[in-house]
Amino acid sequence: MTKNFGPEYVRAIAPYQAGKPIAEVAREFGLQEDAIVKLASNENPFGVPESAKAAMSAAAAELGRYPDANGFDLKAALSARYNVPADWVTLGNGSNDILEIAAHAFVERGQSVVYSQYSFAVYALATQGVGARHIVVPAKAHGHDLDAMLAAIAEDTRLVFIANPNNPTGTFIPAADIEAFLQKVPASVVVVLDEAYNEFLAAENQFESADWVKKYPNLLVSRTFSKAYGLAGLRVGFAIAQPALTDLMNRIRQPFNVNSLAQAAAIAALNDKEFLAKSATNNAAGYRQFTEAFEQLGLEYVPSYGNFVLVKVGEDTGAGARVNLSLLKQGVIVRPVGNYGLPEWLRISIGLPQENAVLIAALTKALAES
Numbered sequence: 001m002t003k004n005f006g007p008e009y010v011r012a013i014a015p016y017q018a019g020k021p022i023a024e025v026a027r028e029f030g031l032q033e034d035a036i037v038k039l040a041s042n043e044n045p046f047g048v049p050e051s052a053k054a055a056m057s058a059a060a061a062e063l064g065r066y067p068d069a070n071g072f073d074l075k076a077a078l079s080a081r082y083n084v085p086a087d088w089v090t091l092g093n094g095s096n097d098i099l100e101i102a103a104h105a106f107v108e109r110g111q112s113v114v115y116s117q118y119s120f121a122v123y124a125l126a127t128q129g130v131g132a133r134h135i136v137v138p139a140k141a142h143g144h145d146l147d148a149m150l151a152a153i154a155e156d157t158r159l160v161f162i163a164n165p166n167n168p169t170g171t172f173i174p175a176a177d178i179e180a181f182l183q184k185v186p187a188s189v190v191v192v193l194d195e196a197y198n199e200f201l202a203a204e205n206q207f208e209s210a211d212w213v214k215k216y217p218n219l220l221v222s223r224t225f226s227k228a229y230g231l232a233g234l235r236v237g238f239a240i241a242q243p244a245l246t247d248l249m250n251r252i253r254q255p256f257n258v259n260s261l262a263q264a265a266a267i268a269a270l271n272d273k274e275f276l277a278k279s280a281t282n283n284a285a286g287y288r289q290f291t292e293a294f295e296q297l298g299l300e301y302v303p304s305y306g307n308f309v310l311v312k313v314g315e316d317t318g319a320g321a322r323v324n325l326s327l328l329k330q331g332v333i334v335r336p337v338g339n340y341g342l343p344e345w346l347r348i349s350i351g352l353p354q355e356n357a358v359l360i361a362a363l364t365k366a367l368a369e370s
């Protein structure tokens with residue numbers, strides 16, 4: 001008999017299920033790594049921007065030293081870009097780190113956290129990790145039901161997570177709805193607005209949420225360099241909030257949570273407007289490529305505002321796993337979402353046109369077998 005270590009709320013955590021790495025699929029299915037197409041983790045298909053590679057080469061000479069614990073240069077760049085004071089910025093080892101730090105900084109064990117059904121898996125992990133109570137609000141049309149979320153806020157609620165656009169469903173909440181929500185949320189409840197896919201939004205949907213931070217002392221906006229900026233492997237994200245929140249975030253975070261290469265690369269990527277524009281253009285074209293194919297195949301999908309699409313690949317609860325296995329055998333990695341309670345669906349990241357074409361052909365074959 002082994003002893004049970006740790007608190008019950010830690011033992012109850014269901015570990016995060018990441019997209020399968022290319023090398024693992026190659027080993028498991030006896031495939032060549034370079035023949036595999038990975039559309040599983042919403043990464044940028046262009047990879048690391050050249051500007052960021054150059055910045056990292058320059059920064060590599062100093063790797064014998066600790067990184068700047070305060071991220072002075074990166075915070076200065078973000079401060080200029082978002083027009084907020086530098087001390088309103090908190091850096092994270094990926095925005096995942098920001099979400100975890102927020103849970104630790106603002107929520108006590110036994111208090112509650114509100115988030116939506118079908119929203120990002122890390123909200124449940126961060127909540128569970130501090131021994132808090134989950135208030136999971138049923139989704140509306142696969143997206144956030146802000147009225148229901150507002151009504152679900154309890155006396156002991158300290159944090160609300162909102163993903164906009166949402167992962168894994170790709171749904172989007174217009175600016176006016178978010179602002180109406182912010183006006184009504186009790187001032188004692190911290191709202192984390194997680195905008196990991198913001199840079200993919202079309203111009204007409206763009207809004208500057210950093211400006212809301214000036215109006216709402218309980219708002220924390222979270223962004224990442226992992227998606228549109230192509231730096232997923234480096235782990236850099238950041239939060240913008242007023243000092244009352246930022247100060248607490250800074251007490252909880254590890255002193256050196258963002259490494260030197262990541263800080264240098266993020267500054268370069270932030271200023272690389274061309275790379276960002278190229279990524280957005282490719283994404284819009286890939287979205288059309290996917291959705292036209294899904295319509296031809298008669299597949300239901302959730303209209304997406306991110307760099308991925310949630311598509312229904314069958315009517316039975318085994319459909320997602322079955323089609324996923326067929327895709328893996330054909331060397332295409334996508335994301336099954338059974339762990340989100342969506343076992344009939346797959347989440348597919350938008351790649352380069354040729355990668356998208358490989359996915360469409362493999363999916364067509366998988367559905368014919370299914």
Ligand SMILES: *Cc1c(COP(=O)(O)O)cnc(C)c1O
Nearest residue numbers: 094095096120167196224226237
């Ligand atoms: C990918 C993602 C993140 C986290 O990305 P990091 O790599 O940790 O910055 C956060 N929120 C959502 C909704 C995501 O999809």
